[in-house]
Amino acid sequence: MNSLDQIFVTLKQWLLSYVPTDFQPVGSALLSIVAIIAVFGTAFALTTILERKGLGRIQNRPGPNRVGPCGFLQPMADAVKMLTKEDIVPYAADKVLHYLAPIVLTVPIWLAFAVLPFGRNMSAIELDASIVFFFAVGSASELAVFMAGWSSHNKYSLIGAMRGIAQMISYEVPLVLSTVPVLMLSGTLNLNEIVNAQSGFSFGVGQWNVFTPWGAAGFLLFMIAATAESNRAPFDLPEGESEIIAGFLTEYSGFKYALFFLGEYLGLFAVTGLAVTLFLGGWNAPLAFLNVVPSWLWFFAKFGALIAVFIWARGTVPRLRFDQLLNFAWKFIVPLTLVNIAVAGIWYFSSDHLAYAVRWLICAGIFLGFYELLGRFLSLKRAPRTYRYAE
Amino acid sequence: MPNKITFCLTVVFTLSAAVAAIRLRNPVHCALSAALAFAGLAVAFLGLDAEFIAFAQILVYVGAISILSIFAVLLTRGTEVEPTAAVFSRSWITGIAITLGTAAAILVPIFSSSILYKIAPAVASAPVQMIGTELMTHYLLPMEVMGLLLTSALIGAVVIAMSDRPEKKDDSSHPSVTRYPSAESKPATKRDLTTV
Amino acid sequence: MKFNFQGAGIVRGFVETARNFLGSYYDPERLTTVEYPERKLALPENVRTVPFLVYDHDMSGLRCTACKICEQECPAACIKIIKDTVKKSDYLGKSQFQPQVFDIDIAVCMSCGICAEVCPFDSIKMDQVYELATQDRFAPLILHKEQLGKSNAYFHAIHPTDAVETDSLRDEAKRKAETKAAADAAAKAAAAVKPKPEISTTANSQSVGTSATANVEKAVAT
Amino acid sequence: MSTLRKEISNGSFCGGIDVDSPLRHFSGATRTTNTNGFAHDLLEISMGPHHPSTHGVFRMDVIVDGEEIVQLKPVFGYLHRNHEKLAEKNSYLGIIPYTDRLDYICSMTNNWAYVLAVEKLSGFQATERAEYIRVIVSELTRLFNHACLVGFLLQDMGALGTPLMYAFREREKILDLFESLTGSRMMCNYMRFGGVRCDLPEGWLDEAKKVVSDYPGFIDQFEALITGNEILLARSQGVGVLSRELAISAGVTGPMLRASGVNYDIRKTDKYGIYSRFNFRVPLGDHGDVFDRYMIRVLEMRESLKILEQALNQIPAGPIIDPKAKNRGLRPKAGEVYSRIESPKGELGFHIISDGSASPYRLHIRPPSLINLTILEDMCLGQTIADAVIILGSVDIVLGEVDR
């Protein structure tokens, strides 16, 4: 059990034993980089095909199933198509920025994976403030979206870029704030330690943050903010294809477009990995007796489940309008994250005085009360209607 | 030695980005170069074992301030290149002169001071835990003041930038349209078209 | 049962899509795609695509008499007919023209089926082929008489009801014609004793032919 | 923040366009001064004819202030095919397939409108069975037209095809019925003067009854999927309001007019065909916004189902076409006729002038899509680009009918 759990760690150490001591840090980093790129590159290819198949199933059709067995070579075909397409740069474009934008989007996102713990003893670098690092490298994507939209010299691109920046800035606030309860109650900014804090079992069930009221609420808020942050439906306004063609991607084609595509999915993977780490117990098993399953398998199982939720949402909900999107962020999500921080405080300080169930109900009640109240406030003018008939 | 190479690369990167940020013609390019320079500065912080500060620097400067300045540029039609600005103009000479003057004024004392060639202690770190504890104990008052300042800055920025235009009252109110005569005044057409 | 907490509508939508997703694995109603080149749907009998010409036995038995009604009635004007110069005997034994040229430009044809509807000889019918794509947009899309002509058996295969009905009508007409011919023959035999029999026969058959043509001409005029 | 954001979207968009760029002239960016005296940059966006959600080759010349529309010009005609002029060269019979191609979603109702006009002109009367068949196919057409419309509307709203695919799934069933009846799924070319072209095939009525009895299940499913969705409510309520007065004076008809609260359904007012025999109601909206237009269509589908149930059960046996009615070579006597029906999109009228020859002297079509489209700007002013897209979607246009 232990050997299978630590198989990748052992493998890395074995490989490193062939490297001279002076170069071991570099070798270690390189091995981690190769592993991350291989795993998440594959995950990207797999997600694109599974997303299309899943959406197809939701829509009563089988999805792509022609290339390779069950269509699973479709990503290869897409890649070949993308790479062989003509790379068109508009005449009036700002050539340098137009060229740089996909790189600026894609490269920093890879860095975010460095701090995620994929399994027991399996994070590429151990940082004291790893969650700050995570959000810091994520901030480059706003610049990339702006560069893409502005440099394309296209009106749709510009509108898309403006939407994109405003949306990302607005949702970065709740994204960070929704992690605050976790940081408060774990007492650390280190993702490995946050996972360790969730490693216990009570009554055989994992002590994940999501099983507490503030954790469940935080998870919900985090997922909503993460959807917006990664420009996924229903918050895909920057690309809103029925309104502004393809938003900031309008003038991109070929390899650059593929890079944007890759960057967006990697961003999604990164926040999903963070959600798993913060709320779903990271690589911990849900039930005590399931500890025999390797930890990294648990991480990727949870990761896949969350990705499926994103795909499910994409197949279900229509898109918001831009002002509604920002209202939703500032008048609903941000206040709720603040309430959630307070709830987490109540949860922490009431631990000595109240029974677990009472504590749970009180905290959940406070949050749900605010949820309902703010929701009502947000949808004041809207209601299902009744209709009259003429004979 | 690898340390020094990294440091030199960082310096070259940061300074050239900084020069680009203040000298490029298009203000959007300037703002983007500034983001690069700030990122280079953060790398230099990392070299000084100040991880938290480095990440905070990126988060605030790259993620917020450069985006804000881009917005400011766009909102003020700043992308219009100054019509007279040549790539190399008189202000370049002024700029170089000022830079060299200031740099000399700062660097000459630094490099003439021998005490500054001291070597750093082997280990120095400020774990996040410690920073948090300090903020909540020794630096509590400054932190509270800082919170107040940030709040007032937020409100102030909104108030200053707020439009004088009255907000639209209600999105369901429809501008009255006068293009069509109203239904009542419409003359009825009497012609019976169904006669064969 | 309706819960009306905030976001209830969205949750219901999620439930609905989940039901469809799961349903697609066991309920054929939830996976309606027919994967075309491998699987083809059975066409209903009435399906019409482009016209074709029916012949009995072989091409020489083409039912078309080049009357040009379809050419005239075609709303898209995609039919071109040139009459042959010689007449042939049709299944009734009448002497009829056949088309020397019968072209349909299926790039123009809008498959309305009016040609089949107006044809008085049950000659032009609607086909059911639908894989008509070609590499060239001009020449291959103009179907000539040879490509258009298809056997009555084919007609039976694609439009059984219509074909049976048509055949019974034609058999009826043929039976009548045969009775009439037999009667004529009897009359001829009876008249054989009278002088100048050949001339009379020729005149008779000619008059039948012309009257049929005249009818057609009249129909065209209206 | 909201005001800051407003500024962000104000006037910022021309920021992207350099003075010396060739795009500057092309962009049509104009500088105006508002009452406060500070310059606003308006941006002209040409949405279409190649745009994902203009429902065909249609263009909206939009001038926006930020994302708010200050001017909108619908530009159409890209799909003009000269139907009205072609009719002057065609026989009366030969015009019928062309009417299929007006509103290419609902060929049955187009057929009926035209055939009804010619019948009025030449005094034919459709047989009893034919009248029932006409009602059945028209109401089936209304069912799938409305289903498609709400699907497309939600597609425009960004629901990524799911509602549309569900709508298409149901539409296929009705199209299968049409295919087995007329031989073609969309270009039915089915109705004839005095009746219909061919009789119902064996077992068709049972299949139709099955489709009709299954249909409410689809509507329930569709409504569960989306009607209560808070995002849909937020996107569509109070958006694109069309006032009752404006709707009447602009000649808007169909579900759009009824969504504005005007009780006007030609099936009720004219009672053409045999609609007087059926028991059905006309749903009316009170707000005239996109949500009402959506809901009216959903409710109309349910009413159509009532008509269908009655018609399918009452349909008599008998001839399908009046033997006295002449189709080929029809030469109605000189005269003029205007006849209209309630097509799924509104009042579809045919104005025919005959000079006694084999082709109409003039034929004019009153397409509901076109008339309903004329008030697009009035509905869109003050709304955002995203709203304009769904307002256009809620009008229910088919460019084949708009441009003819």
Added chain:
Amino acid sequence: MTPLSYYLGLSGLLFAVGFAGAVTRRNAVIVLLGIEFMLGAANMNFIAFWRFGASGSAPTGIMAVIFTIAIAAAEAAVGLALIIAVYRHRQTTQLEQMDSLKG
């Protein structure tokens, strides 16, 4: 380990560049950027002296920089808001054209 003087040299050069930008450019936004560079250079000094100073155990320099960064953020927000407000009245961000005290 890179000696302290190197870091101070970087800091000085960055300060000089920022100062030159603040003085020579006419666009208010870029002047603000120059000022941010000067602040960044100052931060560099704080960190460097903290790292090389004797008080490695107490995060004094770090604390100062945290507050500086917060102030810089506030300053940028207010400064850019001011620029936008001025632009609205005078249709310019060129500092030399903002020569009147009257709004």
